[in-house]
Amino acid sequence: MEEEKWIQQILAGDVQSFSCFVAKYEKMAYNLAYRILGNREEAEEAVQDSFLKMYRSLAGFQGNSKFSTWFYRIVYHTAISAQRQQNYTTDIDDVPASEITEDETDSATAMLENKDRHELITKAMEKIPSDEALLLTLYYLEESSIEEIQQITGFSGSNVKVKLFRGRKHLYAEIEQMTHKAKIEML
Amino acid sequence: MKTEEELDQITRNLMKDSLEQPSKELSGNIMQLIFKEKQKTAPIHVSQSPTALVFIIGFCVYVLLIIGALFLFNQYGSGLTTIATNKSYVYMIFVLASAGSFFFFFTQLDNWLTLKRKHHTA
Numbered sequence: 001m002e003e004e005k006w007i008q009q010i011l012a013g014d015v016q017s018f019s020c021f022v023a024k025y026e027k028m029a030y031n032l033a034y035r036i037l038g039n040r041e042e043a044e045e046a047v048q049d050s051f052l053k054m055y056r057s058l059a060g061f062q063g064n065s066k067f068s069t070w071f072y073r074i075v076y077h078t079a080i081s082a083q084r085q086q087n088y089t090t091d092i093d094d095v096p097a098s099e100i101t102e103d104e105t106d107s108a109t110a111m112l113e114n115k116d117r118h119e120l121i122t123k124a125m126e127k128i129p130s131d132e133a134l135l136l137t138l139y140y141l142e143e144s145s146i147e148e149i150q151q152i153t154g155f156s157g158s159n160v161k162v163k164l165f166r167g168r169k170h171l172y173a174e175i176e177q178m179t180h181k182a183k184i185e186m187l
Numbered sequence: 188m189k190t191e192e193e194l195d196q197i198t199r200n201l202m203k204d205s206l207e208q209p210s211k212e213l214s215g216n217i218m219q220l221i222f223k224e225k226q227k228t229a230p231i232h233v234s235q236s237p238t239a240l241v242f243i244i245g246f247c248v249y250v251l252l253i254i255g256a257l258f259l260f261n262q263y264g265s266g267l268t269t270i271a272t273n274k275s276y277v278y279m280i281f282v283l284a285s286a287g288s289f290f291f292f293f294t295q296l297d298n299w300l301t302l303k304r305k306h307h308t309a
Contacts (some may be wrong), residue, residue, distance in 0.1 A: 015225045022214045030209040051217045055224060105189050108197050123207045140195075140202040145290050168198055175201075 003067040007058050018055060025068065026051075028142055029075045035133040036079040038126060039088070046082045050075040065151055069144070072152045076134075083130075104172035105177040124174035132167030139164055211274035242299075246292045 002020075009017040029050055034043040053074050061070060104181065111117050125133050131153075138144040149160045189197070257280040 010216055015221055018221050019214070019218055022217050026214055026217070027206070028207060030213065030291065031207050034207050040207075040210070044209060044216075047213065048217055048220055052220050052224060055221050100189075100194060102188065103195070105197070108201060111201065117201075118204045122207070125205045136198070136202060137205070140199045141206065168194070171198070171201070 001063075004063070005112040007061060010055075010058055018051075021054070022047050023053065025071055026070075028137075030070070031137055031141070032072060032075050033079040033082075033134055035137050036076070036083055036130050038130065039086075040110070042086065043079070044080070046079045047075065050078045053078065053186060054181055064080055066148065068142070069148045069151050072138070072142075072144075073105075076152050100172050101176075104176040108172050113160075120175070124171055124178060127174050128167060128170040132163050132170060135160060135163050136171065138165045180184065220307055242292055242295050245295065249288035249291050252285045253256045255285050257283065 006017045006020045026047065029047045033046040033050070034040065037043045037046060051069070054071055057074075060180055061067065111120060114120060125136075128136075134150060135153070138149050139146075144152070146157055146160050149155070150157055153160070155163070261276070
């Protein structure tokens, strides 16, 4: 595991080796923090704090879990603390988490061919509850397993599955709503 | 209806487009923080410098060495025959030995205190 080598080098006093961790984990850490905080500046601040916490506790990393899982747990807790401080409230319409409909699947598939899909999907992600957005990011982007997500967030296995299911449903519903709006605008 | 695997694949592709990019300064800012932290927690070298016990042992060794050297010089040296007849010669040896050793002692103590002060202000 390359992380073990970096840890040894850092603990031996080679701080420059820390840049390897930054290069590897900065982007995903930022995305996780951004999903929770919904604000670029605060997400970057949380990421900086997380890396600092990681540096301070490197000697305590036992290797009981994957390094990424251990670090994302730090990011998650740092971002959650920051969220509590900002007294964040969501104003999301509660979409019932039923099965994904045919229309929603078609809209999502069509979205993949849309030129402006990055902007649209970003908007859709911002509209769904932050914990669901976070789990979708971990599961589909970082490809973390349910067990790893449990370790990162502290949620139970069934809770993770339910939130993933609801998150995916909410994302598809948002995309469908956006596509529907765009069609109306075109008419 | 799409299967669970197909839905997972569509979602995975959608999620790839949701990836946000942090600012270019972020990695630099993180490394700056880490370097600052490293400076804060750098080991204080005072602990590796001689301790008070080493000074005292050094002082005693110097006293003995100087006493020994002066006695030897008195026995085999040619120009000290007049001094050797002096009764206060033994006292003089002790005074010279103490002076030399105290010089060593205070020089080392001064170096140690300067080093300690430097690390406290850093």
